[in-house]
Amino acid sequence: MKPDLFQAPDYYNLDELLTEEHKLVRNATRDWVKKEVSPIIEEYAQKAEFPNQIINGLAEIGAFGPYIPTEYGGAGLDQISYGLIMQEIERGDSGIRSTASVQSSLVMYPIWKYGTEVQRKKYLPKLASGEWMGCFGLTEPDHGSNPGGMTTNFKDKGDHYLLNGAKMWISNAPFAQVAVVWAKDESGRIHGLLVERGMEGFSTPETHNKWSLRASATGELIFDNVKVPKENILSNKSGLGAPLGCLDSARYGIAWGAIGAAMDCYDTALRYSKERTQFGKPIGQFQLQQKKLAEMITEITKAQLLTWRLGVLRNESKATSAQISMAKRNNVDMALNIAREARQILGGMGITGEYSIMRHMMNLESVITYEGTHDIHLLITGLDVTGLNAFK
Ligand code: TGC
């Protein structure tokens, strides 16, 4: 792979909207990605393997629980710093950002928000340091966009819960030590349970043959009469709103992350367009290529401003779920379109692993589907503006 020459586009001087702390966090993550992710990511994506050796580094830059209070091992940062960390990591690879998103927003967040003090103290420091990795089991083979239909269930057996069912498409599942699992009780109410590797009847087979997010490990969670200790229930919130509340936090991170992937594709294509000559001119001098580049930087700039504003609203606890959906949907779609256009600017070279663009493009096909598909987020906006539910 080519050396990482990334230079971040900032067409509207967005840096002026950031605090010194934001810039410090962003620049530290950017440097770390250049040093630790860029040199190895193509090899790991090609062999479809998560690079375990970067877990300690991710923990050190604060990517595991950026906004979780420091008393639990988190970095205690604000929502914009969290977003900037996700942006920079996804600039390197969406699969690595996925690992960090899941650990932070889908595992640490529910333990912090819905767990007991004993659970917080037991799990959060280990997750923040990367000593333990976690995963989040909501999706089932027959229930993806409609998680409320889940059939995974548990029964109260007096001194423990008996868990049965299966989850599919679970990021980090093959190596996670703890899974936050969403399951129905005997009355059909959804609860979160903390299921640890090693519990009898719990297995995590890996999902193979993905063309997307190849450097992220994905698997199933299978529960065959798993005895879960009663103290492992997340007791402070139940109902579908509990897992969906975690998704708000993760979707917000993805909105930032997608900008990172888009910036990398744009920057790569811009540099290539000035270096590559055809018909005696750099291809960047042809109007057709300039149209692509001009539209890319316009869309990136719009997304940066939208997402920064969302971060301000998140910091003030004023962002709605529907606003988060709009940003996730817009930014991932924007990034995917930019990846496709950028790939064309590189001609044949664009399909090779010499450049990051095709890897970003393939990754973004998962990102546009997980955490709520492109269609589902459109319907969330539609419901929000009309008050009319088009899901069912
Ligand atoms: P609905 O009746 O609308 O809502 C049920 C309850 O949930 C509340 N709620 C929310 N709460 C917090 N945050 C949100 N975003 C919420 N959205 C809804 C709602 O107020 C209600 O509460 P209550 O107290 O009245 O019961 O539910 P519905 O069954 O009609 O479904 C709505 C729909 C379709 C929007 C929802 O199910 C949905 O978002 N579906 C998409 C599923 C999804 O996003 N799955 C993601 C799985 S995890 C994943 O993909 C991780 S990828 C990780 C990575 O690698 O980065």
Ligand code: FAD
């Ligand atoms: P379906 O829900 O079957 O949707 C198929 C199509 O139908 C989509 O185009 C969808 O938009 C459309 N559709 C569905 N309902 C409607 C409707 N009401 N109106 C209009 N169109 C509709 N899940 C987890 O729980 N944890 C994870 O860590 C996790 N990681 C993932 C990692 C990867 C790489 C991938 C690919 C997925 C992951 N997921 C995870 C699952 C992901 O959240 C689901 O794939 C996603 O929610 C969509 O569900 P589905 O694949 O079952 O598609």
